[in-house]
Amino acid sequence: xxxxxxxxxxxxxxxxxxxxxxxxxxxxxxxxxxxxxxxxxxxxxxxxxxxxxxxxxxxxxxxxxxxxxxxxxxxxxxxxxxxxxxxxxxxxxxxxxxxxxxxxxxxxxxxxxxxxxxxxxxxxxxxxxxxxxxxxxxxxxxxxxxxxxxxxxxxxxxxxxxxxxxxxxxxxxxxxxxxxxxxxxxxxxxxxxxxxxxxxxxxxxxxxxxxxxxxxx
Amino acid sequence: xxxxxxxxxxxxxxxxxxxxxxxxxxxxxxxxxxxxxxxxxxxxxxxxxxxxxxxxxxxxxxxxxxxxxxxxxxxxxxxxxxxxxxxxxxxxxxxxxxxxxxxxxxxxxxxxxxxxxxxxxxxxxxxxxxxxxxxxxxxxxxxxxxxxxxxxxxxxxxxxxxxxxxxxxxxxxxxxxxxxxxxxxxxxxxxxxxxxxxxxxxxxxxxxxxxxxxxxx
DNA sequence: ACGAACCGGAGGTCTATCCTCCACTTCATG
DNA sequence: CATGAAGTGGAGGATAGACCTCCGGTTCGT
Numbered sequence: 001x002x003x004x005x006x007x008x009x010x011x012x013x014x015x016x017x018x019x020x021x022x023x024x025x026x027x028x029x030x031x032x033x034x035x036x037x038x039x040x041x042x043x044x045x046x047x048x049x050x051x052x053x054x055x056x057x058x059x060x061x062x063x064x065x066x067x068x069x070x071x072x073x074x075x076x077x078x079x080x081x082x083x084x085x086x087x088x089x090x091x092x093x094x095x096x097x098x099x100x101x102x103x104x105x106x107x108x109x110x111x112x113x114x115x116x117x118x119x120x121x122x123x124x125x126x127x128x129x130x131x132x133x134x135x136x137x138x139x140x141x142x143x144x145x146x147x148x149x150x151x152x153x154x155x156x157x158x159x160x161x162x163x164x165x166x167x168x169x170x171x172x173x174x175x176x177x178x179x180x181x182x183x184x185x186x187x188x189x190x191x192x193x194x195x196x197x198x199x200x201x202x203x204x205x206x207x208x209x210x211x212x213x214x215x216x217x
Numbered sequence: 218x219x220x221x222x223x224x225x226x227x228x229x230x231x232x233x234x235x236x237x238x239x240x241x242x243x244x245x246x247x248x249x250x251x252x253x254x255x256x257x258x259x260x261x262x263x264x265x266x267x268x269x270x271x272x273x274x275x276x277x278x279x280x281x282x283x284x285x286x287x288x289x290x291x292x293x294x295x296x297x298x299x300x301x302x303x304x305x306x307x308x309x310x311x312x313x314x315x316x317x318x319x320x321x322x323x324x325x326x327x328x329x330x331x332x333x334x335x336x337x338x339x340x341x342x343x344x345x346x347x348x349x350x351x352x353x354x355x356x357x358x359x360x361x362x363x364x365x366x367x368x369x370x371x372x373x374x375x376x377x378x379x380x381x382x383x384x385x386x387x388x389x390x391x392x393x394x395x396x397x398x399x400x401x402x403x404x405x406x407x408x409x410x411x412x413x414x415x416x417x418x419x420x421x422x423x424x425x426x427x428x429x430x431x432x433x434x
Numbered sequence: 435a436c437g438a439a440c441c442g443g444a445g446g447t448c449t450a451t452c453c454t455c456c457a458c459t460t461c462a463t464g
Numbered sequence: 465c466a467t468g469a470a471g472t473g474g475a476g477g478a479t480a481g482a483c484c485t486c487c488g489g490t491t492c493g494t
Contacts, residue, residue: 014471015461036451039453040452051454114386116430165382166379196408204372232492266441268487
């Protein structure tokens, strides 16, 4: 009677620790291998039995929701941060860059951001918050005259997707090469320019490219 | 004794027809769904039993080889055609565009071009022919001064991959949107420019983007 | 007409997933 | 410390999908 009406009984200490281990393992596994990472692998990585995972989370769906709720909020926050930048073009570049970084670092989050069919749309609201902010970011930068006038919001979504696709593809060999493609795309997005932006990282050597191709997909 | 030493006996007419049906179905299936399309599906699409497929081809591997040998040769030919263009920049643009077109139209070919792990490398030689031609295409366009000097061959490979990734992603909703991203990338690859290149196709509407995202991945 | 070639597709084998179940262990409390 | 509720691990059931084999029956070509 002292407890709040529906506070679930607190977890036993070992259970709480295991729950944490599971979340950490899941985060790592989803980041590396995407949302189709198996619960068995997650359990193994956490050093825990599969039964333990199912005792804590109804299923994969619930685990994903528990993990990614705040990550999606983080993306919304990044859009806000971009809009807070007084220089429209800088804000725009910040957004595109940060978004690509986030997706490059986490295949699971990438899937959640570019697909509607996971997580029963516990995440729909986050996506709905992001969209208008991106529209604004684009409009501002176009009014300023630095962003080419013929790009639509959907173009930016596709550009983000494509950058994270390279990150996935080459990520095992070089975690950062995708930044070169980003540089290319950003230079393509400028309304006009007389020079090129410097490349932030060295290119893949042919040898490394062969390694990437050995890696499948 | 009249036959050549190792000419395999000619196929019966029905068998020859079925072989053709299988090849056509396989081409379509691999193009739409990539190399992991199942032989069962291919058989069904060809209107033929699975047993018939296995009577003609030892397995998936052999089917892939039979299908894609000339397609890979075609890609080599495109590189040659690009090199034959007297204007280096035009040749370069031609190559990037045609390559993206080909990969956008055929997921199987895309996989073969960007991965080493399929087909036991019956295709290694084709890839080995392509590489030096691309190096040349890049070098020529850089010497001419129209292609930015800081792009490496591997950057182009990654750019091709990433364009075909958008094509895959959005292809079910709009077969041609990827051309907008191509325009962006090409404008980013120019050494300098004062204007933008016109977009070849209209952008995806927000509604359409939602459809794309509904489609998974 | 007749035998060789060919056919379909049921079903065997594998692999990989999600998830259940329960005998056993560990924790927290009186 | 004793006790029982909470927690644990992992074998294994259920399902799914892929590859491929086999063979009774059909069709072609001579």
